[in-house]
Amino acid sequence: MRIAVLRETAARERRVALAPATVDRLIKQKHQVVVQEGAGVQAFFPDKLYQDSGASIAPTVAAVTAGADLIAKVQPPTIDEAAALPPGAVLVSLMAPHASGSLLDALAKGGVTALALELVPRTTKAQSMDILSSQATIAGYQAVLLGAHRMGRLMPMLTTAAGTLTPAKAFIIGAGVAGLQAIATARRLGAVVSAFDVRPVVKEQVQSLGASFVEAEAKAEGAGGYAKELSTDQQQLVLAAIAKHIKDMDLVIATAAIPGKPAPRLITNEMVESMRPGSVIVDVAAETGGNCEATVAGEERSVGGVTVIGPLNLASTIPNHASFMFSRNIQSLLDHGVKDGAFQANMDDPIIGPMCVTHGGAVRYGRTQ
Amino acid sequence: MRIAVLRETAARERRVALAPATVDRLIKQKHQVVVQEGAGVQAFFPDKLYQDSGASIAPTVAAVTAGADLIAKVQPPTIDEAAALPPGAVLVSLMAPHASGSLLDALAKGGVTALALELVPRTTKAQSMDILSSQATIAGYQAVLLGAHRMGRLMPMLTTAAGTLTPAKAFIIGAGVAGLQAIATARRLGAVVSAFDVRPVVKEQVQSLGASFVEAEAKAEGAGGYAKELSTDQQQLVLAAIAKHIKDMDLVIATAAIPGKPAPRLITNEMVESMRPGSVIVDVAAETGGNCEATVAGEERSVGGVTVIGPLNLASTIPNHASFMFSRNIQSLLDHGVKDGAFQANMDDPIIGPMCVTHGGAVRYGRTQ
Amino acid sequence: MIEALLGSVVIFTLATFLGVELINRVPTTLHTPLMSGANAISGITIAGALIVAGGGHGWISTVIGFLAVVFAMINVVGGYAVTDRMLQMFKRKPGAK
Amino acid sequence: MIEALLGSVVIFTLATFLGVELINRVPTTLHTPLMSGANAISGITIAGALIVAGGGHGWISTVIGFLAVVFAMINVVGGYAVTDRMLQMFKRKPGAK
Amino acid sequence: MSHAAVILSYLIASVLFILGLKWLSSPATAVRGNRVSGAGMLIAIVVTLLDQAILSFEVIVAGLVVGSAVGLWMARSVKMTAMPQMVALLNGLGGGASLLVGGGEFLKSELVNENLTLDVSITIQLSMLIGAVTIAGSLIAWAKLQEVMTGRAITFPGQKVLNALLFLAVVVLSAYQISVPESLLWPFYAVVGISLLLGILLVIPIGGADMPVVISLLNSYSGIAAAMTGFVIKNDVLIIAGALVGSSGIILSQIMCKAMNRSLANVLFGAFGATSASTKTAEGLTARQTAADDAAVQLAYAKSVIVVPGYGLAVAQAQHLVREMADLIEKKGGEVKYAIHPVAGRMPGHMNVLLAEANVPYDKLFDMDQINAEFERTDVCLVIGANDVVNPAARTDPGSPIYGMPILNADKAASIIVLKRGMGAGFAGIENELFFNPKTAMLFGDAKGSLQKVVTELKAL
Amino acid sequence: MSHAAVILSYLIASVLFILGLKWLSSPATAVRGNRVSGAGMLIAIVVTLLDQAILSFEVIVAGLVVGSAVGLWMARSVKMTAMPQMVALLNGLGGGASLLVGGGEFLKSELVNENLTLDVSITIQLSMLIGAVTIAGSLIAWAKLQEVMTGRAITFPGQKVLNALLFLAVVVLSAYQISVPESLLWPFYAVVGISLLLGILLVIPIGGADMPVVISLLNSYSGIAAAMTGFVIKNDVLIIAGALVGSSGIILSQIMCKAMNRSLANVLFGAFGATSASTKTAEGLTARQTAADDAAVQLAYAKSVIVVPGYGLAVAQAQHLVREMADLIEKKGGEVKYAIHPVAGRMPGHMNVLLAEANVPYDKLFDMDQINAEFERTDVCLVIGANDVVNPAARTDPGSPIYGMPILNADKAASIIVLKRGMGAGFAGIENELFFNPKTAMLFGDAKGSLQKVVTELKAL
Ligand SMILES: NC(=O)c1ccc[n+]([C@@H]2O[C@H](COP(=O)([O-])OP(=O)(O)OC[C@H]3O[C@@H](n4cnc5c(N)ncnc54)[C@H](OP(=O)(O)O)[C@@H]3O)[C@@H](O)[C@H]2O)c1
Ligand SMILES: NC(=O)c1ccc[n+]([C@@H]2O[C@H](COP(=O)([O-])OP(=O)(O)OC[C@H]3O[C@@H](n4cnc5c(N)ncnc54)[C@H](OP(=O)(O)O)[C@@H]3O)[C@@H](O)[C@H]2O)c1
Ligand SMILES: NC(=O)c1ccc[n+]([C@@H]2O[C@H](COP(=O)([O-])OP(=O)(O)OC[C@H]3O[C@@H](n4cnc5c(N)ncnc54)[C@H](O)[C@@H]3O)[C@@H](O)[C@H]2O)c1
Ligand SMILES: NC(=O)c1ccc[n+]([C@@H]2O[C@H](COP(=O)([O-])OP(=O)(O)OC[C@H]3O[C@@H](n4cnc5c(N)ncnc54)[C@H](O)[C@@H]3O)[C@@H](O)[C@H]2O)c1
Secondary structure: OEEEEOOOOOOOOOOOOOOHHHHHHHHHOOOEEEEEOOOOHHHOOOHHHHHHHOOEEEOOHHHHHOOOOEEEOOOOOOHHHHHHOOOOOEEEEOOOHHHOHHHHHHHHHOOOEEEEHHHOOOOOHHHHHOHHHHHHHHHHHHHHHHHHHHOOOOOOOEEEOOEEEOOOEEEEEOOOHHHHHHHHHHHHOOOEEEEEOOOOOHHHHHHHOOOEEOOOOOOOEOHHHOEOOOOHHHHHHHHHHHHHHHOOOOEEEEOOOOOOOOOOOOEOHHHHHHOOOOOEEEEHHHHHOOOEOOOOOOOEEEEOOEEEEOOOOHHHHOHHHHHHHHHHHHHHHHHHHEEOOEEOOOOOOOOHHHHEEEEOOEEOOOOOO | OEEEEOOOOOOOOOOOOOOHHHHHHHHHOOOEEEEEOOOOHHHOOOHHHHHHHOOEEEOOHHHHHOOOOEEEOOOOOOHHHHHOOOOOOEEEEOOOHHHOHHHHHHHHHOOOEEEEHHHOOOOOHHHHHOHHHHHHHHHHHHHHHHHHHHOOOOOOOEEEOOEEEOOOEEEEEOOOHHHHHHHHHHHHOOOEEEEEOOOOOHHHHHHHOOOEEOOOOOOOEOHHHOEOOOOHHHHHHHHHHHHHHHOOOOEEEEOOOOOOOOOOOOEOHHHHHHOOOOOEEEEHHHHHOOOEOOOOOOOEEEEOOEEEEOOOOHHHHOHHHHHHHHHHHHHHHHHHHEEOOEEOOOOOOOOHHHHEEEEOOEEOOOOOO | OHHHHHHHHHHHHHHHHHHHHHOOOOOHHHHHHHHHHHHHHHOOHHHHHHHHHHOOOOHHHHHHHHHHHHHHHHHHHHHHHHHHHHHHHHOOOOOOO | OHHHHHHHHHHHHHHHHHHHHHOOOOOHHHHHHHHHHHHHHHOOHHHHHHHHHHOOOOHHHHHHHHHHHHHHHHHHHHHHHHHHHHHHHHOOOOOOO | OOHHHHHHHHHHHHHHHHHHHHHHOOOOOHHHHHHHHHHHHHHHHHHHHHHOOOOOHHHHHHHHHHHHHHHHHHHHHOOHHHHHHHHHHHHHHHHHHHHHHHHHHHHHHHHOOOOOOHHHHHHHHHHHHHHHHHHHHHHHHHHHHOOOOOOOOOOOOOHHHHHHHHHHHHHHHHHHHHHOOOOOOHHHHHHHHHHHHHHHHHHOOOOHHHHHHHHHHHHHHHHHHHHHHHHHHOOHHHHHHHHHHHHHHHHHHHHHHHHOOOOHHHHHOOOOOOOOOOEEOOOOOEEEEOOHHHHHHHHHOOOEEEEEEOHHHHHHOOHHHHHHHHHHHHHOOOEEEEEEOOOOOOOOOHHHHHHHHOOOOHHHEEEHHHHHHHHHHOOEEEEEOOOHHHOOHHHHOOOOOOOOOOOOOHHHOOEEEEEEOOOOOOOOOOOOHHHHOOOEEEEEOOHHHHHHHHHHHHHHO | OOHHHHHHHHHHHHHHHHHHHHHHOOOOOHHHHHHHHHHHHHHHHHHHHHHOOOOOHHHHHHHHHHHHHHHHHHHHHOOHHHHHHHHHHHHHHHHHHHHHHHHHHHHHHHHOOOOOOHHHHHHHHHHHHHHHHHHHHHHHHHHHHOOOOOOOOOOOOOHHHHHHHHHHHHHHHHHHHHHOOOOOOHHHHHHHHHHHHHHHHHHOOOOHHHHHHHHHHHHHHHHHHHHHHHHHHOOHHHHHHHHHHHHHHHHHHHHHHHHOOOOHHHHHOOOOOOOOOOEEOOOOOEEEEOOHHHHHHHHHOOOEEEEEEOHHHHHHOOHHHHHHHHHHHHHOOOEEEEEEOOOOOOOOOHHHHHHHHOOOOHHHEEEHHHHHHHHHHOOEEEEEOOOHHHOOHHHHOOOOOOOOOOOOOHHHOOEEEEEEOOOOOOOOOOOOHHHHOOOEEEEEOOHHHHHHHHHHHHHHO
């Protein structure tokens, strides 16, 4: 099988779909790998490393994709790129399928079998291919570092000759994969950590990381371990609980999300204003609209002394490890899907089926959900 | 006593000399405090807090300093500001005395008694006034956060479904106050930490923080617990030891310094090139020339994939806590020096004497050292 | 006569207390070996059995005595041997300090 | 005669072992009270003293006996009382679980 | 041999028994203890042979040879797993010997028309009663363990009343026999018969799993029987050794009960409607339970230990104790590694966060690929609050939701100890056959409490 | 009272002594233990009075009354700090009683011209010898502790040889007296005299600080003397109680030596050029030393504990053990706080980093201003590897380099325990008078090792 790795062109994207270690493994499995020139440079994988692993380097998209059986990418391809893919090839990348109607049409038209990585089922078996988890891990970690670095104060308690610095209070909203990692990171740095989520199972998980759980009388457990949207009553309860708690916080990491929906609004402007100057809100949900009313995606604002950061593509700011994990996820997907030297796009497969958004010239997304 | 607090005008300076908590205490001790408008805003102390503590707010430098007995500042005043100070007043601030000849002349001419905070003796008794220690504490902490945030990888070890991320290796050069704090912070974040210093007593201190000590056959213990410059032979030994060790490092925090001298050069360009792409060097010594040959003060560069950061005034990037500690240091200095409602500029005092750079119309700096 | 008995009672009492004190805290793994070892000791009836068997008070006594000796001896020899076997697993590791 | 002695020797041996086993691990704070309590027990010589004193074998014996009783009795009464006083510090705290 | 020398030799034998018992109760000295006590026994036997007015040696030698041969053969041939029933059998024989000695002395007195003193009469009756109960009870215990008869508790209405009546009968008959010296033989036979029956009845209502406690108790009885024999033949070594075994046996029974979290009374009588100590599942599989001190001994003597942490360790927040335990094992010469499964816990790197908090050095952490081959060579795998990540169903059961997920090969270790609160399922909500593996022992309880106990025991070893 | 009843009563008294001794060795049961043993003594006395052919009661009653009154008065009036010498005195009297009983029996036999059996002769000699050594030795111990004579070791050349010769003389004289029944009285007096001298000579070369061990050993002797008396008058309760005290006393002496990290031999003979257990400084001040188990008892029974961590804790990397220790104290009902001095350690916040690693909750950390007023109300202040930050010289000595630095008021606590490796100075390089405070006890050793021991002891309590 000929596998192509494209260079990312989207703004802020520093990751690469396959790391040299994975390439190495694929070559050992008798695949061919072609990597676009400089594809890994921003993730600190120079071309040399790919060459050492046995990949060949090609300068242009066309040169890379020519004759490729499988194309690996991080971000969705542009329509142009999509149109250039060889018919019958398999494309593996993020796809933002709910917002990419024309891209899907283009792929379908080109006869490409496209697997959207964000649609990987959240089952135990598929965990090793779960790009959402791996990238959220990095995002949760980096969100805390970012917030800590921007705060007016230190995180840990320090008793010094120049007075005692009290520990920072960190509050994590939404304790999914990113939120839990944020809890762990903030605890490592010495903050007093509390967290909130609407799924009741999360409480024990939060406590298992040594943080306290903020209670609200609201529960919203949806399907597949995900949350669902809150009813208006419950939303009121949640907002009241957060408002009461957030006043006193120095660092807020907001990660609440509902798959396929805009992020729930959980921090109002009033709440932001109730906080002390110098505190920081890192809204990891900025990409899907933000948990905080004051968030502007991609920007860092000061609202009455409170720094509100709406980072985009946080995982990409730790490009090396993010790519390493991304690449390992794809590697597991290939281990699962490749038989007899070719990728089997079996629509009945419980993992591949749901991920496949275009196949056999048709758009499947929307039909299979 | 009338105490004036000026707003800082230097670039990047976000600290303020006195925090509201200290003002509060001074007012209780029957002093008057005048604060320049917006002096604390960047350190997240709005004017309102000062007013609540009983200070009055004045708009201009002239209005603030008029009739002041003591003027507190973080950075050295400009020559203009210096000229405007009331004769006989006491100025307490950083002074960079070795580089501020004309400023000192101006202050002496104006009859100002100037205390240079960087000259505080490093004795046990003076520890509570030691601004070098308090600000170095913050710098050491922030250097690690900065480096971690810029690194291509995570700090801690993580075993995940997408592979095992190995822990980052952090190397701290110079284990003074900032270096020790950097060790502690990097350890908190889960890095494997090693450190190097030329003073032999430091080894035990490094190990007491759970880090390992890199040995070189060089010793350079100077007076007062400070290091001194290395002989050429020793310099060779040190460079060899660092070169051998640094290749494999992901994060280097360089804090080596010798008081009044340019920072020792400990990381050559070759060493930087020997490091992996994605690693980071944070050169805390950038202000005094940098420990690293590749450092450009105030900039962040990429040298063959290695990010070399030469931050300036790191403490000021955590302005709230930095100001809090700075302020507590000055408070202790006043507790020590104020008797009967006035600051006693007693040149025989073991703490005040050495700090005093101008007094009675004359420049003392250089004469007393 | 009663005093001789009382002397024995004193000894019995002291030995009983001693038995209680000797066994303080035994890891579960040792329960069976210890039980077995104690059982071997209780085979001390062999002393009584020998006297009965060797007393030469007629064949009934001798038969009974013979049986008693056999029983007690199985208890003693079997008990010690079996305990020793069980205890083979408590050989110290070489690396221990 | 020798057998009576040997009977006593058996008892002595058992009691000696029992003494060894009884004292296992004593916190330092209890060393003095324990020593004192044991000392009070060794005042059991009082029994011997009483017999000597009350034997009525002439005045020398009686005087010696009297002294022996006084000595032993001081040892006994003083020993118990002083031990009890020392032990007053081992009252449990109320908060303990 | 002079009588004084005999008494002294017996005293030496007694001292050896004392030391033997003492040393037997600690793993480090147990081997020596058993041998020392054996030496004591040898002395006692030799002295007895030399001393007593022993007339016919042939019978005695025959008895000694036969007994030794049979005993040795039994000890050699028994399987390690059949040890408890073996001890039961040996113990029964010891009781039988006491019965025979008591009976023999009685018959001898009848034959030579000797008038027994009161104390000898009483102790003869006691040694017979206790000896008979011991042999009968021990044989039942053996039968239950050997599965010759059902291991379940056998109860019937009025059982306790019957036992009480039988006991009363023995007492009355004995008293009659003692008070009427020129009595007939039938009360003698009756006492023996009823005592045997009593032994049977006392043991049948106790479940098979509790047999070790019963054997220990019967062992204590046989000690007392020996002591009674000592009263009969006025022999100190019998009294001392018998009393030692009598009291230490009871203490040991209590310790055993405590290890099972039950009282002795509950074991002996509670079984009128009792449960066994092992946990049964729907399919009738049985998970073997263990206690902290046992786990500690296993860990202390293991050369290699792999710890498999899971979500339960995080819930219990017992990370610091794990570290402490590992340090102790290493001080004792064992090697401890941690096997981190990629999805252990509830977030990526959950176990790393936890173990970093306890300062476990990174070089002791191994991920699945690095360590999976090592389980086979590992003495003990200690699974702490992990479940799905060691579930063999992932390898073997295509119907399972985790089928195909690579797991840690905990089941390949020589033995496995699992710390959990109960038989609760993990994240995937499925049963785990590892817990029913014959090599696996479950240590139930909150992981923090269990580890605390293990650590305390490790320190005491 | 029938003889059987007497023997039984004595047996009961013996059992009470056994239980008493057992209970005395644990803090929780010690009070009960002492009382139970007292009850045993009462029974023994009453029975003796009722039983024996006691002819003249007047003398006995007078003796009992005088002895009780004096004993009670002594017990009441003695100061708590003078307890060891009090025990020495009482012990000496006990030894004296044995000497008198032995001597009395001997003289009686002379008077009534009774022929003593060999065993009685031997035991009479033994009870006299041991009794005399006990009384003389105890009185010397008392004098040393009471500072009636110097507490220092008194040695002279040939001391050991002299002792050996004297001992030989006693043996020879005793043997002569036993073998020649119609002997004169002078060997009798010589034996007593030499024995007394021996008692004195054995104790004077031992330093005052080691006296408790000596007393415990002499106590063991007086037990053996009592047992010998028991052989003389053929009384089991004397033998049993005496033997119990004899052996437990030796064990206790050994335990005491172990707590001082020395061997018994070293205490008894090493003192020929020995040091005392306390550490002396240049100015002759003495730092009191303590052992881990003692510290543990103090901590276990404290209602409030303040831990003062310092640089030494970081060097020892013992932070996890501190946390564990605190948890144990809290489980026992005490309250633990941490007092963090602003410059403890070697960098700002050093202690915070350390304690955060061990997960000590922030709300237990107090800075100097918050906690300084609380030391006065604190039972135990535990200083771990801190020095300068608790040095009272900062308050009192204007010449000191740290004069004027605010310090933690550790010296205000009711008692202070300091964990250090030795008498090393801190960063400032100056001596610390806190270590010589009479309320302070030093627990020497690496902080990690010391804390480990304290934790182990706390768990056992
Ligand atoms: N790592 C990730 O990123 C991630 C994310 C989401 C889900 N998951 C899933 O989580 C699972 C992780 O497996 P695992 O083996 O770590 O955990 P697990 O399968 O969830 O099992 C945890 C076990 O710990 C026991 N337990 C709970 N609290 C305890 C306590 N206080 N003391 C002692 N035992 C306790 C429970 O049994 P008792 O109730 O009987 O005590 C339970 O069976 C996998 O199925 C994985 O797919 C992982
Ligand atoms: N915090 C800061 O920013 C800073 C910076 C520089 C200097 N200082 C100075 O450092 C000092 C801090 O005071 P401190 O009380 O924390 O420490 P300290 O005065 O330096 O005393 C530490 C003590 O710990 C003992 N020790 C060392 N290793 C040990 C071990 N392994 N186990 C047990 N004990 C051990 C040493 O005594 P032994 O040798 O007898 O064991 C020593 O006396 C102050 O003088 C302060 O001015 C502080
Ligand atoms: N089965 C597996 O092996 C597996 C693999 C990966 C993830 N998961 C699980 O999937 C779940 C989702 O994880 P995710 O990180 O992708 O979630 P996500 O990114 O969709 O959401 C983040 C968190 O926000 C929470 N949230 C939603 N609305 C909220 C509101 N109004 N207020 C507060 N919190 C709100 C959610 O409950 C969730 O915890 C988790 O339980 C995770 O453990 C399972
Ligand atoms: N007495 C007190 O109470 C007190 C108060 C504050 C600081 N101090 C001490 O003062 C000392 C100086 O601290 P600082 O942080 O201000 O020092 P600094 O900023 O002057 O130097 C930082 C470190 O760089 C090291 N260094 C110098 N040349 C080096 C070389 N060639 N290679 C490697 N390392 C080199 C120095 O040894 C020092 O540890 C420390 O020992 C500190 O503990 C003492």
